[in-house]
Amino acid sequence: MNAKRKWYTKPLLGLGLLLGATFAGFPILWMIANSLKPNSEIFAWPPVWISPNSSLEPYLAVFQDPAKMRFFFNSYLVSTIVVIVTLAISILAAYAFSRFDFPGKMVINALIIAIQAVPPITLLIPYMALVVALRLYNTYTALVLTYLLFTLPYAILMMTGYMNTLPKDLDEAVMIDGGSRFRALWNVLVPTALPGIVAVGMFTFMRAWNEYLFALTLTRTNEMRTVPVGISLLMGQHAYQWNQMLAMSVIGSLPVLLLFLFFQRYFIAGMTAGSVKT
Amino acid sequence: MRDAVAQRQPRFARLGPVLKHGTPYAYLSPTLLLIILLLVVPIFLVIKYSFYDNVIINKNPVWVGLENFRIILRDSRFHTAVRNTLIFVSVSVVGHLVLGLSFALLLNNRVFSARTTGIFRVVYVLPWMFTGAVIAILWQMMLNPNGIVNYLLSVTGLSDAKIAWLSSRKYALGAVTFMNIWAGYPFFMVSILAGLQGISEDLYEAAAIDGANAVQQFFRITIPQLKPILISLLTLDFVWTIFQFDLIWITTGGGPLYATETLSTYIYKQAFSRFQYSQASVAAVLVLIACTVIAIFYARQQVARD
Numbered sequence: 001m002n003a004k005r006k007w008y009t010k011p012l013l014g015l016g017l018l019l020g021a022t023f024a025g026f027p028i029l030w031m032i033a034n035s036l037k038p039n040s041e042i043f044a045w046p047p048v049w050i051s052p053n054s055s056l057e058p059y060l061a062v063f064q065d066p067a068k069m070r071f072f073f074n075s076y077l078v079s080t081i082v083v084i085v086t087l088a089i090s091i092l093a094a095y096a097f098s099r100f101d102f103p104g105k106m107v108i109n110a111l112i113i114a115i116q117a118v119p120p121i122t123l124l125i126p127y128m129a130l131v132v133a134l135r136l137y138n139t140y141t142a143l144v145l146t147y148l149l150f151t152l153p154y155a156i157l158m159m160t161g162y163m164n165t166l167p168k169d170l171d172e173a174v175m176i177d178g179g180s181r182f183r184a185l186w187n188v189l190v191p192t193a194l195p196g197i198v199a200v201g202m203f204t205f206m207r208a209w210n211e212y213l214f215a216l217t218l219t220r221t222n223e224m225r226t227v228p229v230g231i232s233l234l235m236g237q238h239a240y241q242w243n244q245m246l247a248m249s250v251i252g253s254l255p256v257l258l259l260f261l262f263f264q265r266y267f268i269a270g271m272t273a274g275s276v277k278t
Numbered sequence: 279m280r281d282a283v284a285q286r287q288p289r290f291a292r293l294g295p296v297l298k299h300g301t302p303y304a305y306l307s308p309t310l311l312l313i314i315l316l317l318v319v320p321i322f323l324v325i326k327y328s329f330y331d332n333v334i335i336n337k338n339p340v341w342v343g344l345e346n347f348r349i350i351l352r353d354s355r356f357h358t359a360v361r362n363t364l365i366f367v368s369v370s371v372v373g374h375l376v377l378g379l380s381f382a383l384l385l386n387n388r389v390f391s392a393r394t395t396g397i398f399r400v401v402y403v404l405p406w407m408f409t410g411a412v413i414a415i416l417w418q419m420m421l422n423p424n425g426i427v428n429y430l431l432s433v434t435g436l437s438d439a440k441i442a443w444l445s446s447r448k449y450a451l452g453a454v455t456f457m458n459i460w461a462g463y464p465f466f467m468v469s470i471l472a473g474l475q476g477i478s479e480d481l482y483e484a485a486a487i488d489g490a491n492a493v494q495q496f497f498r499i500t501i502p503q504l505k506p507i508l509i510s511l512l513t514l515d516f517v518w519t520i521f522q523f524d525l526i527w528i529t530t531g532g533g534p535l536y537a538t539e540t541l542s543t544y545i546y547k548q549a550f551s552r553f554q555y556s557q558a559s560v561a562a563v564l565v566l567i568a569c570t571v572i573a574i575f576y577a578r579q580q581v582a583r584d
Binding site for chain 1: 301302303305306308309310312313316317319320321323324327333334380381384385387389390395398400401402403404405407408409410411412414415416417418419420422424425426429460464513514517520521523524527528542545546549550555558559562563565566569570572573574576577578580581
């Protein structure tokens with residue numbers, strides 16, 4: 001096919017690629033450029049493409065504001081706990097799915113797949129009632145608990161897929177030597193499955209970090225709120241502090257962006273886990 | 279006597295068969311417990327709420343049968359929300375598919391080096407990395423009357439009016455739909471790209487020998503080969519888009535004048551601004567029924583592929 005390629009294929013394809021990159025990337029670049037500008041220049045007409053007055057001042061303002069830093073602390077805390085709990089539970093569940101045949105396996109598996117199609121907002125009203133009844137309103141526990149329903153299905157499916165690729169001889173060798181099943185899982189399977197665990201962990205972190213609806217509804221005070229809610233609240237409070245809102249958006253996106261750039265391969269594997277079977 | 283015999287055996291030996299069958303369930307028990315607490319109980323509750331007068335606010339709610347369903351089904355705002363949701367979802371899903379497929383095809387080329395395409399792939403995935411609140415702020419800035427979008431339209435001579443995209447009844451729904459397409463296409467792109475790379479080269483070579491041109495190859499080989507992935511993607515995206523909440527809530531809050539009111543903003547307002555929890559539950563139950571049908575379809579399709 002390469003030999004018969006027409007002369008215009010390459011420039012046309014290159015143009016297409018560049019147009020696509022502009023569509024995807026320009027809004028992000030514009031956000032970063034504006035986050036460095038003084039407020040008065042953000043909606044200048046004609047636009048100030050790169051401002052000579054650019055500075056890191058909006059970023060410093062965010063970092064020096066303890067209320068805003070609290071959003072970051074909350075997000076890191078909640079996301080980290082969600083990752084740990086999700087990993088622990090999904091490793092156990094994946095072990096059951098990957099190493100046993102048992103009555104009800106198909107049904108439970110189908111149920112876990114189907115949970116992915118349950119819209120969060122339909123559960124929000126009963127969650128609110130349950131969280132209030134359990135005296136968990138406006139607590140980290142409420143967020144961690146409710147996030148689990150949406151991180152676990154994906155984590156279990158992906159982890160099971162990964163464990164299925166590991167030979168059964170690995171854990172059976174431990175058990176022949178007299179070790180328990182749990183030791184086989186903990187000492188042999190978990191270390192071997194580490195790449196898969198890292199992938200699931202990052203994906204879970206991203207989900208938890210980006211969650212908005214439950215964080216908005218199940219918390220009340222700014223001390224308990226997470227970054228996405230914090231950013232959206234800035235819109236109301238400082239309607240004119242655009243550069244600070246944008247700076248906070250950039251800072252708030254960095255953890256996920258960095259994870260993505262460093263572990264791209266895992267991310268792609270994670271994104272496609274739900275819909276593509278290899 | 280029997281006890282004495284049993285005691286001479288190692289402890290739990292009698293439990294052997296039970297344990298053997300129980301083991302997988304033991305490993306699954308945290309998952310099952312959470313499914314019951316976080317899925318089964320809440321779904322039961324939300325269905326129950328829909329048949330009572332105002333729950334949560336009212337300490338002793340009274341059974342009112344289908345009264346709430348009558349109220350909701352006659353509410354013109356609910357009709358608007360359903361209509362807007364259908365427009366928002368169908369345009370978004372088609373947009374995701376078209377952009378995702380086009381970008382995946384662009385990236386799946388042999389013309390440029392793997393390194394070059396790799397860089398483009400990273401750029402193309404970027405919109406998917408941002409949380410809804412950031413995308414909302416980002417596009418609110420772009421779509422401001424004095425924003426860059428209006429500037430580019432005026433420079434290129436397409437429109438000189440400084441359109442307030444998100445606060446105009448005429449354009450707001452289109453604007454949030456566009457934002458949602460921008461934010462969501464990478465999920466399609468990456469999945470389709472993985473699918474494209476799984477299609478055997480032999481198929482194309484055989485088609486080329488038979489004289490099929492690029493367009494014929496696309497419709498006769500690429501699309502049929504991608505079909506299972508596309509069905510999964512469309513199903514999942516359909517459900518996810520029904521409940522896109524963040525973008526709409528932060529940019530327009532369902533306004534102006536319900537122009538962008540969708541089922542998610544409708545349910546949220548009914549519950550958490552108007553405190554009509556029972557009526558909100560009715561809307562939630564109606565959508566849950568729709569999504570359950572889709573979910574069963576999806577799960578059956580996924581299990582069949584395993």
